[in-house]
Amino acid sequence: MTNPRNPSLVCPLLILAALAVGRLDAQEPPSRPAPPQEELDARVRRFLDENRRLWRDLNVPEEDGRRLHELVLQKGFTRALEIGTSTGHSAIWIAWALSKTGGKLITVEIDPGRHRQALQNFERAGLSRYIDARLADAHDLVPKLEGPFDFVFIDADKEWYTNYFRAVLPKLAPGGCIVAHNVGGARRGWVAEFLQVVEATPGLETRVENSRGGGLSISCKTGT
Numbered sequence: 001m002t003n004p005r006n007p008s009l010v011c012p013l014l015i016l017a018a019l020a021v022g023r024l025d026a027q028e029p030p031s032r033p034a035p036p037q038e039e040l041d042a043r044v045r046r047f048l049d050e051n052r053r054l055w056r057d058l059n060v061p062e063e064d065g066r067r068l069h070e071l072v073l074q075k076g077f078t079r080a081l082e083i084g085t086s087t088g089h090s091a092i093w094i095a096w097a098l099s100k101t102g103g104k105l106i107t108v109e110i111d112p113g114r115h116r117q118a119l120q121n122f123e124r125a126g127l128s129r130y131i132d133a134r135l136a137d138a139h140d141l142v143p144k145l146e147g148p149f150d151f152v153f154i155d156a157d158k159e160w161y162t163n164y165f166r167a168v169l170p171k172l173a174p175g176g177c178i179v180a181h182n183v184g185g186a187r188r189g190w191v192a193e194f195l196q197v198v199e200a201t202p203g204l205e206t207r208v209e210n211s212r213g214g215g216l217s218i219s220c221k222t223g224t
């Protein structure tokens with residue numbers, strides 16, 4: 001029998017109860033101090049090296065992950081949103097950069113198995129405290145998110161890209177960028193439709209970068 005008056009049992013019981021109602025979501029306890037940046041960098045690098053050839057769930061290739069990391073760092077972004085977590089490869093690159101800028105990432109995934117795996121990966125990489133991973137249909141959740149965001153990465157269901165873009169645009173901070181994956185190929189079908197909308201949007205400067213991994217469009221809000 002457990003004794004609720006015994007403090008050594010109460011704490012684990014509370015943690016179990018919180019996990020059961022999804023409140024802790026397997027993230028690190030907020031009270032644990034952040035490790036020094038060099039220690040975290042070494043841990044993330046080790047995780048990425050060990051898993052380099054193990055990403056099998058439509059994850060971005062390393063080249064594109066590095067590019068996302070670089071973009072967040074270059075511009076000092078802190079309020080990031082990712083649509084399409086899968087098992088967390090791109091989120092790890094983004095959140096690693098956010099650990100250096102003092103930011104946080106919200107990432108959304110609809111598939112429970114991938115979401116669970118992503119949470120484990122975030123923990124193993126030491127990045128959980130920088131990531132708020134939501135298990136949800138992004139069609140419903142994204143329009144409800146408050147913002148503002150200065151970095152948005154769209155990498156979920158392709159036919160919905162234009163809707164995601166329209167939903168996040170009003171929440172984009174000045175100077176912020178919306179990045180979309182897999183738009184570097186031929187301008188046909190959904191890619192053509194998406195780029196047409198994005199490039200015709202006033203107050204945004206868009207460039208498309210091709211990569212072996214699918215290519216990115218980067219649309220940044222000009223003005224104030």
Ligand SMILES: C[S@@+](CC[C@H](N)C(=O)[O-])C[C@H]1O[C@@H](n2cnc3c(N)ncnc32)[C@H](O)[C@@H]1O
Nearest residue numbers: 058059060084085086089090110137138156157
């Ligand atoms: C290309 S993968 C994302 C890869 C991920 N960014 C990475 O690099 O690790 C697309 C993901 O979007 C998810 N997805 C598709 N439709 C979605 C929706 N309506 N809401 C949330 N996630 C969705 C899929 O389950 C899939 O895991």
